[in-house]
Amino acid sequence: MPYERFLSLGEEETAGSRFASAAAGLPVLVTGAGGYIGSALTKAIAAAGPSRLVLLDASEQNLFEIHRHLEEAYAHVPHEAILGSVTDGSLLDGVFRRFRPSVVYHTAALKHVPLLELNRLAAVRINAMGTYTLAEAARHHGAATLVLVSTDKAVNPHSIMGASKRIAELTIAALSGPPFAPSGATCRMNAVRLGNVIGSTGSVVPIFLEQISGGGPVTVTHPEVSRYFMSRGAAVEAILATGATGAAECAGRILLPELGEPVRIAELARFLIENAGLRGGRQRMAPPHISIRFIGLRPGDKIEEDLIYGTEIREGSAAGPLQVIRTPVPAPDELHGFMAQLGCLLASGDLAGVMDAICGMVPEYQPSS
Numbered sequence: 001m002p003y004e005r006f007l008s009l010g011e012e013e014t015a016g017s018r019f020a021s022a023a024a025g026l027p028v029l030v031t032g033a034g035g036y037i038g039s040a041l042t043k044a045i046a047a048a049g050p051s052r053l054v055l056l057d058a059s060e061q062n063l064f065e066i067h068r069h070l071e072e073a074y075a076h077v078p079h080e081a082i083l084g085s086v087t088d089g090s091l092l093d094g095v096f097r098r099f100r101p102s103v104v105y106h107t108a109a110l111k112h113v114p115l116l117e118l119n120r121l122a123a124v125r126i127n128a129m130g131t132y133t134l135a136e137a138a139r140h141h142g143a144a145t146l147v148l149v150s151t152d153k154a155v156n157p158h159s160i161m162g163a164s165k166r167i168a169e170l171t172i173a174a175l176s177g178p179p180f181a182p183s184g185a186t187c188r189m190n191a192v193r194l195g196n197v198i199g200s201t202g203s204v205v206p207i208f209l210e211q212i213s214g215g216g217p218v219t220v221t222h223p224e225v226s227r228y229f230m231s232r233g234a235a236v237e238a239i240l241a242t243g244a245t246g247a248a249e250c251a252g253r254i255l256l257p258e259l260g261e262p263v264r265i266a267e268l269a270r271f272l273i274e275n276a277g278l279r280g281g282r283q284r285m286a287p288p289h290i291s292i293r294f295i296g297l298r299p300g301d302k303i304e305e306d307l308i309y310g311t312e313i314r315e316g317s318a319a320g321p322l323q324v325i326r327t328p329v330p331a332p333d334e335l336h337g338f339m340a341q342l343g344c345l346l347a348s349g350d351l352a353g354v355m356d357a358i359c360g361m362v363p364e365y366q367p368s369s
Contacts, residue, residue, distance in 0.1 A: 032108030034062025159300030195228030216290035
């Protein structure tokens with residue numbers, strides 16, 4: 001298994017994507033625009049020359065950084081920085097009315113599995129209800145394309161993060177296609193299911209490197225744990241390729257990039273320890289004696305991830321190496337009823353009710369205790 005890619009921390013340039021041209025000359029909205037993936041995606045889109053680029057982020061600092069970058073590097077591209085959440089329907093309504101985005105890339109999400117096990121209502125509110133609120137706004141205002149960035153953790157989930165992203169996938173698949181906007185326009189929606197992105201904020205590689213620099217130990221949950229990984233450049237390419245997939249038969253589908261073989265986390269930790277002196281072009285140093293300590297699976301963790309459900313059907317490929325996956329979805333009326341119920345449960349803070357509702361919609365979900 002080649003591990004050298006883990007030494008770059010995903011710093012490769014992403015602006016030259018061959019699929020970014022699909023956004024050229026169009027108004028584009030990126031949610032989570034200042035995040036690790038969102039900022040790289042925003043830069044790639046800006047390089048393609050959209051007619052306007054709308055940046056939405058709930059983090060003031062992240063939004064400030066990406067807005068400042070566009071001011072310096074892409075001042076010729078009209079862009080707007082909007083501080084707010086995808087759960088704010090009134091805000092989204094105003095954004096769509098004012099800027100009329102044709103293409104929407106939805107990267108905004110909560111993602112840290114153990115933390116979200118302690119904050120389940122927040123996970124469902126942002127990842128599930130936020131996606132539904134955004135999808136409804138996009139449909140009502142006549143956006144042409146919406147791309148949801150999903151995760152392999154949405155497949156047979158053990159965590160509320162994965163289950164909430166599965167609800168987001170079902171939302172996109174169920175609401176794609178039929179005209180809803182007053183103009184009769186159809187919004188094509190797809191989800192792209194990514195693996196772990198190397199170097200993303202709070203992910204395993206930066207944590208391991210921090211532990212190594214501090215002399216260890218490096219903490220791994222379980223000796224057999226494995227995960228699928230991809231570079232930030234590959235993630236951006238997959239997202240843009242999903243947005244460029246114009247075939248009507250792909251509407252409402254989940255697209256899956258090539259992720260290769262899963263990586264054993266314990267082996268990755270050993271590699272990073274042994275090559276601690278190779279990052280940044282430095283000479284190799286004799287590795288210090290740093291141990292690996294196994295701490296046990298945390299709430300929401302799995303030994304290994306799955307890429308597709310047993311009930312899903314592979315329907316060929318699109319936009320290069322993306323596999324087209326058809327997933328069973330609820331009827332739109334069923335989804336609307338579920339989301340109305342979920343909204344009431346969230347508003348009242350009824351965690352038990354929320355969990356029951358999520359388990360009903362995602363029967364494969366195995367909640368942690």
